[in-house]
Amino acid sequence: MISRNVPSSWQALQIEVGRILEECGFQVEVEKQTQAARGSVELDVYAEETVRGRKYAIVCECKFWKSRIPQAVIHGFRTVVQDIGANIGYIISMEGFQSGALSASDLTNLKLVTWQEFQDVFEESWFEEFFTMQIHNRLSGLMTYAEYIVPAWFGKMSDEDKSTYFLLKEKYDSFAWLMQSLGPYSRRFGVEPVPPLPLRERHRETPDSGGIPDHILDETGYRELLESSLVYGEAALAEFRILRDKYKD
Incomplete structure (x- = not known):
């Protein structure tokens, strides 16, 4: 799952839905006011992206209700989605949907999902577009220290600092290789499912x-x-950089 945390209010649900879509590469507006065929409407979350010159628009209705969503909500939201020309509409419910609501969404461009199911729909895109790139952008420096070739400034170090360098490698190499396996380049050579969590079983192998x-x-x-x-990786990288900065020209 993208996050194990559960939103605690309707505002938090809107924010988290918008956050996931934005991290997937969409342009997002939360509580967007727009004109529809029957007047002005407020959309909980509106997201769009342009793929090869074609706009793709998503509308999300976030329902932080303590009961299942009835059929009437589906009919009303379907009208809004059609009026504004969105490609697909998601109703995200914390408690699920009545059977009539599920039937009303058949053969439409609406998807009725729980918070967990919404995450499942966008998990792969989020992992590729956000998770792997954050690992690369912020921890790639640490991964270079896990390589078998020592840096150019290694030869300038004192024997004491060389010992410190190898102790740091011993401490952080496994973590760096694990992060590299979750980065963008490890997935470039084939389409694989998002690795399941927790990672302990993978770590044992x-x-x-x-x-x-x-x-x-x-x-x-x-x-x-x-x-x-x-947090852990950037702290490790800072330890290596203390050595690097002593000897780097």
Whole structure:
């Protein structure tokens, strides 16, 4: 799943839906006012992207209700989606839908989903467009230290600092290789499903892969995994840079 956290209000649900779509590459507006055929309407979340010159628009209705969504909501939202010319509409419900609502969405461009199901729909796009790129942009420097070739400034170091360098490699190499396996280049040569979480089972199959913190190996949400990995990885990178800055020209 993208995130194990559950929104605590309708405002939070709107924000999180918009956040996921934006991180997938859409231009997003939350609580967008627009004109429809029957007058002005407010859309909880409106998102669009342009693919090869063609606009693709998504509208989301976020229902933080304590009961299942009835059929009447589906009919009203379907009219809005048609009036503004959106390609698809999502109704996201925290409690699911009545049977009549599900029937009313048949053969339409509406998708009725729970918060978890909404994440499932966009998980692969989010992983490719956001997660892997954050790993690359912010931790690629650490991955270079996991390579077998030492940096150019290694020869200038004192024996004591060389020992420190190798201790840091021993401490962080497994984590760096794990992050590299989750980055964009590892997925470039084939289409693979998003790796399941937690990563501990995958970690057990990796030779010499000790030292990775438990809270990273046992995380069940990819957003939380990303946040923890960036904090840990950037702290590790800072340790290497202390050495680098002593000897780099």
